[in-house]
Each structure stands twice: as C-alpha cells, then as structure tokens.
Amino acid sequence: xxxxxxxxxxxxxxxxxxxxxxxxxxxxxxxxxxxxxxxxxxxxxxxxxxxxxxxxxxxxxxxxxxxxxxxxxxxxxxxxxxxxxxxxxxxxxxxxxxxxxxxxxxxxxxxxxxxxxxxxxxxxxxxxxxxxxxxxxxxxxxxxxxxxxxxxxxxxxxxxxxxxxxxxxxxxxxxxxxxxxxxxxxxxxxxxxxxxxxxxxxxxxxxxxxxxxxxxxxxxxxxxxxxxxxxxxxxxxxxxxxxxxxxxxxxxxxxxxxxxxxxxxxxxxxxxxxxxxxxxxxxxxxxxxxxxxxxxxxxxxxxxxxxxxxxxxxxxxxxxxxxxxxxxxxxxxxxxxx
Numbered sequence: 001x002x003x004x005x006x007x008x009x010x011x012x013x014x015x016x017x018x019x020x021x022x023x024x025x026x027x028x029x030x031x032x033x034x035x036x037x038x039x040x041x042x043x044x045x046x047x048x049x050x051x052x053x054x055x056x057x058x059x060x061x062x063x064x065x066x067x068x069x070x071x072x073x074x075x076x077x078x079x080x081x082x083x084x085x086x087x088x089x090x091x092x093x094x095x096x097x098x099x100x101x102x103x104x105x106x107x108x109x110x111x112x113x114x115x116x117x118x119x120x121x122x123x124x125x126x127x128x129x130x131x132x133x134x135x136x137x138x139x140x141x142x143x144x145x146x147x148x149x150x151x152x153x154x155x156x157x158x159x160x161x162x163x164x165x166x167x168x169x170x171x172x173x174x175x176x177x178x179x180x181x182x183x184x185x186x187x188x189x190x191x192x193x194x195x196x197x198x199x200x201x202x203x204x205x206x207x208x209x210x211x212x213x214x215x216x217x218x219x220x221x222x223x224x225x226x227x228x229x230x231x232x233x234x235x236x237x238x239x240x241x242x243x244x245x246x247x248x249x250x251x252x253x254x255x256x257x258x259x260x261x262x263x264x265x266x267x268x269x270x271x272x273x274x275x276x277x278x279x280x281x282x283x284x285x286x287x288x289x290x291x292x293x294x295x296x297x298x299x300x301x302x303x304x305x306x307x308x309x310x311x312x313x314x315x316x317x318x319x320x321x322x323x324x325x326x327x328x329x330x331x332x333x334x335x336x337x338x
Contacts, residue, residue: 004108004148006036009086012106014044016065017092018197019251019270022049023277024138024300025091029058030162031145031154042083044097051169051251052274058165065097080104089144090122098122110144130291137296156300163301166277168259171252177221180243181260184219188337189258189275191266193228198268199292199325201285203232209265209330210237213337221245221261223254223271263337267325268297276301283307283336287325289316305336 011032015025022045029041040060043053047064054062063083068076080100087108088101098121101109111118113125128143139153173181181187192206210220219241222233229246236242249257258264258274263281266272275282276299284306286294293316294306307328315322 004087006032006039006087006148008038009036010040010042010084012042012044012063012083012085012088012101013059013091014088014094014097015091016044016046016094016097019049019052020197020268020273020297021092021137022052023270023273024136024297025141026053026056026059026166026277027138027154027159027162027300028089028091028141028145029056030165031142031150032148033058035149042085044088048251051255052270055168055255056166076100077103090118091141091144093118095121108147110147112144134295136298138300160300160302163277163279168256168278169252171256173253173257173260174245174248177243177245177248177257180219180221180241181257184241186216186218187221187261188213188218189221189223189261189264189266189271191223191264191269191271192232193224194267194269195225195228199285199287199289199323200267201328202326203235205326205328205330206232206265207235207237209333210242212330212334214239214241216338218337219243221257223249223257265333265337268292268294272299275299276304279303281305281337283333285325285328287316287322288313289319289322307332307336 015022032039042061042063043059044063044065047066050062053059081104085106088106090098090111093115095117102121109122110124111122113127118125124147126143126146130140138159142153190206192203194200213220221243224246226247233244255274259278264275265283267285272284282299282304284299286306286308288308288311298306309324309327313324
C-alpha cells in the first residue's frame with residue numbers, strides 16, 4: 001500500500017470522549033511530528049478535554065466538537081471545511097463526524113474496519129482488533145497510523161517518551177489550596193472516584209491510608225468533582241492536613257495542582273493519566289480482569305506503579321464479576337509512597 005507524505009499537510013485527530021482516552025491518544029501526535037515535522041495537527045475533541053489537549057505542545061489547534069452541535073447542518077459543513085484538513089484519523093468512531101468528513105471531501109479518511117459506517121465514510125480502514133489484543137490501548141491506537149507509513153507498533157518505552165511533551169500551564173490555584181501546598185512537607189493526592197468508569201478501591205481503604213499518611217506527617221488532598229465530593233467528604237478525618245479540594249478547581253488548575261504534589265493514588269481515571277504524564281509518583285489500582293486490566297489501560301509514564309491484588313485471580317481470569325480490587329492492601333500503597 002502506498003503511504004502518504006504529510007509534510008506541510010493538515011491532519012485532524014478525532015477523539016471526542018473522556019480525558020483518559022484522550023491522553024492515550026496524544027502519543028499519535030508525537031509519532032506524526034517525529035516523522036513529518038511540518039505537519040499541522042488539529043485535535044477534535046469535546047470541550048471538557050481542551051485543557052488536557054492544550055497542555056500537549058505537539059498539537060497545533062484544538063477544535064471543540066460541541067460547538068458544531070449547536071450549528072445548522074449547513075454551518076456545520078462550512079465550519080469543518082474551514083479547517084482545510086488533508087486527512088482525518090477517527091480514533092474514537094463517531095458516525096456524524098465520519099459522515100461530515102466525507103461530505104467535505106477530506107482526501108484521506110482513516111477509521112477502523114470494525115465500524116460498519118466506516119465502509120461508507122472512510123477510504124482507509126486498518127483491520128485490527130482491540131478486544132483480544134495484548135497491547136496497551138496507546139499502542140493499539142497507533143494501528144490507525146499505518147497509512148502514513150508506520151511499520152511497527154512503538155514499544156511502551158517509546159510511548160513513555162511521548163509524555164515529555166505534556167506540561168501544566170502556569171495558573172493560580174485557589175488560595176486555601178495553595179497555602180496547604182506551601183505548608184506541606186510531603187503532599188499526596190487521593191482521587192477515590194471514577195464517575196463509574198472503573199473498578200474503585202474502597203473508600204474505607206482511602207480513609208485508612210489517609211490516617212497512615214497523617215501519622216507520617218504528610219498532607220493529604222482529596223480531588224474530584226463536587227458531586228463526587230458529596231459522596232465521601234463527610235467520611236474524611238477532621239485534620240488540618242486533610243484538604244478537600246473537590247469541586248474547587250477547573251481542569252487547568254487541577255493539572256497544575258497535580259504537577260505540584262509528590263504522588264497521586266487513584267483507579268483508572270483521568271487524573272491518574274495526568275499524573276503519569278506529569279512524571280510525579282503515580283499509583284494506580286486495577287483489576288486484572290480483561291479487558292479492563294492494566295496491561296491495556298495503565299497510565300503512561302516512567303514513574304507509574306500499578307497495584308493489583310492478585311494477577312492470577314481465578315474469577316477475573318474467567319471474566320466473572322469480581323471485587324478483588326478491594327483487597328489491595330494499604331501497606332502496599334504506603335510502601336510505594338514512602
């Protein structure tokens with residue numbers, strides 16, 4: 001198959017879903033820029049992921065898909081056409097975006113062959129499976145770059161290098177949070193919830209961990225949305241070194257805040273991926289069950305530690321309902337933080 005030279009071309013990377021999924025897509029931009037330094041990369045995503053995308057210096061422009069949904073069909077076509085894209089990579093399949101890309105006649109339209117609507121809307125359809133693969137999600141995303149000349153899927157070590165292009169923006173944090181940071185000898189973020197997207201370590205374990213960290217003189221910050229905070233803030237120890245930040249920061253501030261602490265603990269969530277990219281000590285709680293296992297979804301970065309209770313859990317191996325994540329010990333977490 002003839003490969004395409006993207007020099008001085010404009011490419012849309014389309015990923016209109018969650019923060020974690022977006023972060024596992026960013027390494028595609030590193031591959032594109034390393035092979036085609038003059039390529040212009042436009043990231044099409046949902047507005048709430050803008051802060052993450054704009055923290056990655058290899059992306060030239062963020063385009064908010066939510067803005068298109070408010071337009072008439074005619075204006076939507078006109079706005080998309082104004083991007084003057086030469087290629088689009090549908091990392092997250094979206095029928096409406098795929099149809100729009102075909103309507104405006106983007107030359108190169110890439111999407112997995114496993115979506116039936118791509119048969120009508122994409123002219124390059126790499127054939128690969130995610131469900132049965134042993135590769136990490138970030139590696140699997142690279143399959144979509146084969147039409148651009150990718151021959152071998154990058155190793156995770158190579159992909160980890162791509163995280164170096166991510167950095168926090170200088171932004172003021174809420175005064176009370178900044179003061180707590182300034183007075184902390186060692187600061188740890190605990191992010192207990194995942195908005196239902198992942199298996200979660202039990203809240204009682206987070207509380208036990210908090211008390212043990214307090215005994216060691218550390219300051220513990222709890223992060224999450226306001227609605228998540230209402231689920232657990234009444235359980236938090238009443239202590240001056242326990243700081244509830246839930247609902248108090250936007251995403252730009254959260255990224256900056258994470259960059260300033262010593263460690264973050266969470267299950268498979270957006271903040272876990274952010275911490276991995278920022279290079280702080282990142283501790284993730286996972287189930288070994290496929291397809292949610294860490295081999296597929298762990299955070300990227302060279303300072304990431306993944307904890308599972310039993311890699312050979314029989315229930316997980318049989319894909320049965322299992323709560324083995326709750327048995328990850330507090331001691332094992334403390335061992336990683338110390």
